[in-house]
Amino acid sequence: MTRLVGFSKGMIKRISLVRLEILDCYQLEMDDGGEEITCGYFSDNGINFVIGTNYGSIFIGSMKSLKNDKAVIRTCKIRNIGKSK
Numbered sequence: 348m349t350r351l352v353g354f355s356k357g358m359i360k361r362i363s364l365v366r367l368e369i370l371d372c373y374q375l376e377m378d379d380g381g382e383e384i385t386c387g388y389f390s391d392n393g394i395n396f397v398i399g400t401n402y403g404s405i406f407i408g409s410m411k412s413l414k415n416d417k418a419v420i421r422t423c424k425i426r427n428i429g430k431s432k
């Protein structure tokens with residue numbers, strides 16, 4: 348079983364809850380000037396996720412697990428949903 352853990356500066360780590368280890372690290376493309384992750388949700392299906400930022404942007408993503416404990420993460424960013432600055 349794997350999960351995603353997000354950090355405020357846009358770093359996403361995929362971790363194994365069974366082996367308690369980091370499997371992969373990904374960096375989201377954050378805007379200059381202090382954009383940070385403020386919230387996120389990882390779907391129960393273990394594939395889809397969404398991440399919100401303090402600039403009113405959201406990342407919609409999916410994670411496809413490959414063989415040998417690797418994964419491909421694809422995201423799209425939608426800007427200016429609701430700005431807080």
